Amino acid sequence: MTASRPGALRRLAELRPLDVAQVVVVAAQLARAEALLRLRPVDRVAAAYGMLFDEEGPAQTGPVALSDAERRWLHNATRMMLRWPLDRSCLRRSLTLGWILRRRRPELVIGTRLDDGVLAAHAWVRLGTIDLDPSATEHVRFD
Numbered sequence: 252m253t254a255s256r257p258g259a260l261r262r263l264a265e266l267r268p269l270d271v272a273q274v275v276v277v278a279a280q281l282a283r284a285e286a287l288l289r290l291r292p293v294d295r296v297a298a299a300y301g302m303l304f305d306e307e308g309p310a311q312t313g314p315v316a317l318s319d320a321e322r323r324w325l326h327n328a329t330r331m332m333l334r335w336p337l338d339r340s341c342l343r344r345s346l347t348l349g350w351i352l353r354r355r356r357p358e359l360v361i362g363t364r365l366d367d368g369v370l371a372a373h374a375w376v377r378l379g380t381i382d383l384d385p386s387a388t389e390h391v392r393f394d
Contacts, residue, residue, distance in 0.1 A: 273327040277347060278335070284346045285337055293342070293361070300346045301353030302376075305360050315381050324351045341384075342374040348383070349376050364389055 266274070280300075287296045297304040317325070328351060332344055342361075349357040358377040363370055375384035 270323070270327050273324055274331045277328045277331040277351075280347045280350050281332070281335055281337070281343055284343045288342070293359075296346065297349070297359040300350040300359075301357075302346070302349040303356060303358040305358070315378055315383065321352065340374075345374040345376050352376065352378065360387065362387065 284296065284300070287299060291299075294304040325348065328347055332339060332347070335343075345359055349359055355378050359374060360377050360382070361372060361374050363372050365371070373384075373386070375382055375387045377383065377387075
């Protein structure tokens, strides 16, 4: 007999209080992004999240040195985003991750690529010259 997966409330109860608090804050930031994106242009939403928006400049992908606190925040954000019931788009994820890393002046970048003749858009976070999404190199910066 296999063990059943614990329910959402049980998993939440098993978290440390700091993790629960961070998951709740991430949920609030995702809901805020959802509302703001319906009311404002994306550059103003990025600014509200403490992010630069799609600045020109060279970029590369690779590891970024993160503090333990930042790693914990990002882990808890990923935990919440996997279960988010509303739009889980890369734009909402990027805004939330940018908000977490806002003290580092992250940049929200939007790019496009052709997937079998269909134009696809993608958003990601850049710290300095480092794109945090390894698939960012597959996209061309959207002008």
